[in-house]
Amino acid sequence: MADYAPVDLTAEGQVEFELNGRKVTAPAGTMLVDAAFAHGVEVPIFCYEPRLGPPVGACRMCLVEVEGMRGLQTACSTPVQPDMVVRTTSELAKDGQDGVLEFLLENHPLDCPVCDKGGECPLQDRTFRFGPGKTRFVEPKRHFPKPLDLSSLIAIDRERCIQCWRCVRFSQDVAEDKLLVMEDRGAGSVVATLTGDQYVGRFTGNVIDLCPVGALTSIPYRFRARPWDIRNTPSVCGHCPCGCNVELTEREGAVQRVTGRPDPNYAVEEGWLSDLCRFAYAGNDGPDRLRAPAIRDEGRVKEAQLDEAVDAAALVLGRGGKVGILVGPRATVEEGFLAQELARAALPGALVQRLGIPGAGLEAIRSQPAAQLGDIDGADLVVVVGGDPGEQQGIVELRVRKARRRGATVVTVGPRPHGLEGLGTAVRSEPGRLAAALEALELPAAERMIVLWDEADLAAEPDAAGALARLAGERGARQIELGLDVNGAGLRALGMGATEVLDAARRGEIDTLLTIHADPLDGPGGPEWGWALGRVRARVAIASFASTLTESSTVTIPASTHYETEGVYVSMNGRAQRLRPVTAGPEASAPGWEILIALMHRLGAPPPYRTAAATFAAAAAARPALAGLDYDALGVLGAPVAGVAPVSPNGVNGPREPAGTGLPLVTTTRMFGGADAYRAEALAWVRTGAELVLNPAEGARLGLADGARARLRSPFGECALPVRLDPAHPAGAAFATTGVPEAGVERLLPADRGPVRVEIEVVG
């Protein structure tokens, strides 16, 4: 984990001081440890972690000698002063550091070959580099029952704990879930939860990364590997559109662990991950993973070799008739671009579209100056419009909480109650009346205002998007899109629209459909798609997981997941970042972009490049929104894309007025409710099902009690859900959870996720 805060040695207001006999400078107020590190001097630390807020000086590891001050000082909590004379390696300082380490190891069991952190453990490293080399303690060490489960994901080995408070501070001050505390005192102090309850939250896994010893470890990873037989690769999370930077651990060809980066990306996630990001990897090898290509011939399914499947696909696509290509939200920029190239060069007249929200009415707000997630920290006014960021774009919540702690005012406007509402002023808008709420919004004066807006909510209400754009323009605010699709922004940057394939298929104009990581039947508008696809003659699916679609496709080609492929994702707020493969995936699978290149070869239009890097370069040269981006220069931290993605002219929105009769439907996806969480065994215990939430008054009106089962019907489809009555949810709307595979709330929605009304009745 990041230990020292980055220091800008060229900033204004530097003070000069002496460090180990050298004259150096650092910005006034910098903590000594950080200033020293910036000048190449490492002062050992344990409890210090700049991202946790002000230092607490709990472990005393960072003792240094400061001339004129009696006794040794903790460098983590001493800011640099002009003309200060600091010695970090003098005999006195060394003696202090030795003493602290000797003391910390008094009870630490030194079971390094057993401990999961052995080999990655700051305590071990610092003992070697700074420790005394021997100890005077000969007494037996303490023993505790081990390990105890803090939750089903995190184990605690109490005798290893050095009480640095990092995990407790994370829970109290960063995630603000307030669940972890230090209980009892003195020698009896232990990290604990309320009378042993599970530590359940959305960001709990970060305490594993934070623990500088092996006291907190990941249960799914425990004893899976040792640091010397794993390979770590920096990549990007593909489970939500935030684009969090992760490190992937591989052993024996499988992803074994996902952690935050040792050098965090401060512009995005700052090293914190949501538990979905961290633990969903287990689903990568889940039972629904496609492992073998399949060719369907007159109702009979034949398993095939990869090559045969690509041949068959080329045959199907190339036999004339109009081809529709549907690119799903998980496809990389390269895959999207190759799909377009395939259509252009080999399949004349083919339509290439993405599966997602059309959002033609969103240009106004999208074209306002964009901010990076990291900019939220420094805002003094954060306005959240629509959505449920804590659940849908998890990491955003930590950023907003941090801004609030630093004094920012938080205002939320939207139809559904959510976790960020409690951070400031909440304005509840009627469903479908966001524009009115925005027009009437009164905001305090602010110099640095940031607007976070939900893609789906605003796409459904273009007037609101316009109103918000005006507001942002007047106030000089920067905006961040709370997108819903992992690489939706990347596909938009390629100029892909989102409705035409469906329209054409409905009209019976599509003969063959090629889907790339796209799963229209199980998503919003499933029934609509089902009807439209009934008119399509053949389907070729390039997909990683089995779905209703792949079960009936003419040809199915297993594709790599985001853990297994190279390429670029553009995060919801426009940051292009590179995926790096950490494993090869099932033997008979291949990265989607390779499959597409192979298809182009078979169809007689070989592209003049054969790597992901070259594909990206071609895309950047051809698409203005990607101009200036260089694959290599994206490095491990990525870069913001140049401008707003132009929206293809065919990207018209759905009906403005909600379709249907009854109550307007307001949907949210829960962090542990989507298909990714369902795939991962490790998250089974926190899985949230789908439910219909109603205000008790609505419940009474409809004759629905808490726990009853209700049938919801919209013009597009129907589904049945358990009912929960909750006074925090306003009357006049029905709230339902999307994403849960077996619940199928998506069936109620039109394909463009536009507004709808639902009729509700009791089942049975």
Place this chain on the structure above:
Amino acid sequence: MTVEEIRAHIDPIRHEFAEARSLILPALKFAQTEKGHLTREDLEAVGEATGFSAAYVESVASFYDRLYLRPTGERVVSVCVTLSCMLRGADELLEHVCEREGLPHDGGTSEDGRITVQEVQCLGYCDRAPCVQVDAEETRGPLSLDDADALLEELRSSPRPERLWR
């Protein structure tokens, strides 16, 4: 104890504390008067009344020797085990008392519910080490093993307290 009762108790004294979290202590102390110890529900109620998480409230409660997270007997004997007392035989004293009451070596409550023994950190009576405190009222020391026997005798023969000291 209910949130309302705790609120009614702390609202009038709220102004005495510069920091809201300082209210947790008086609230806990008050909550404990009902049963003589704090249940999970009490911790949750105190949390709600003071605006802190129940886990945080428990961490405060677990820090103080006179807040009990488990039921106690009628009288509580606290044996100091900090350095001065330890050097003057606190360990032996504790062991002796526990043995006499049939308790595990780190204390507990006697079977008849009359006496709870616990170890505590420094009682501020170092000059009279080793020492014990009875309930919240009286600190005695230096205490020989015979003195301890006499003390336990005395506590057992005294009438059951009408109301627990807390």
